[in-house]
Amino acid sequence: MKAALGNPRRKVKRCLVTSRAAEEVGTKLLGRVRHDITDADTVGRALPPGAVHQGVALLCEPLGRRDLADMLTPSERRRIVLVLDQISDPHNAGAILRTAAAFGVSAVVVQDRNSPPESGALAKAASGALDIVPVVSVVNISRALDELQKLGFWRIALAGDGESALKDAATDNGDIALVLGSEGSGIRRLVREHCDAAAFVPMDSVMESLNVSNAAAIALYELRRS
Structure with a gap:
């Protein structure tokens, strides 16, 4: 997630993050995206069934084509x-x-x-x-x-x-x-x-x-x- 938020070419839309994960990501990177501090269960429900996460769910667009x-x-x-x-x-x-x-x-x-x-x-x-x-x-x-x-x-x-x-x-x-x-x-x-x-x-x-x-x-x- 840090790499995605740190990539200026990546269009990010929304993020769900636990308080512990938010500390690890840092306020500077989180400032790039609209985010909500929540619990791990809420993060898990936002992801596909069985997805393993570390307290973060990021909604973003795929990177564009490159030459x-x-x-x-x-x-x-x-x-x-x-x-x-x-x-x-x-x-x-x-x-x-x-x-x-x-x-x-x-x-x-x-x-x-x-x-x-x-x-x-x-x-x-x-x-x-x-x-x-x-x-x-x-x-x-x-x-x-x-x-x-x-x-x-x-x-x-x-x-x-x-x-x-x-x-x-x-x-x-x-x-x-x-x-x-x-x-x-x-x-x-x-x-x-x-x-x-x-x-x-x-x-x-x-x-x-x-x-x-x-x-x-x-x-x-x-x-x-x-």
Whole structure:
């Protein structure tokens, strides 16, 4: 919630908050939104059944669409863009956003049709990263990869059957677009064909694969230390 209230692009409407949570959020941020101090039960009734909260319910509008090129400001540090190819689980998408914020990812690209909506579940899993890392929704992932190539990004598909280890596929210090596929079907063939390389994260043979959010965390660590 702090990240949402601290984001000037986020249009906030109303907030229900317990007195204890209000102290943690602070009067400055709460001053941005019409809010009521209430009890935890009232906060819970304002949310979907079964939603876990920490004494806060915020009603706000989704962030508006963004242009990919506008999000990629010049940087002396290697720029990294994550491209999520049909990752539809909000918990996975949120966890990836959280990791992206931790490793300074410039933007996360998703497809408008096959990605989870900007929901409470996604925002909670992202732990504020939804308002920190720019999320760019595109109609066509392949065309977005072509645009990234024109912007100077080396495009790497993260796949278990990749030709080389990720550290070898990203040997120079250039900007990288890292493509992650869904756990069920992985990266689609056409999307993979628009990548410059396919790479894997080395693992002991006892484990065939990782959850996509865990793979993203390991891959970003590898890219940042190389």
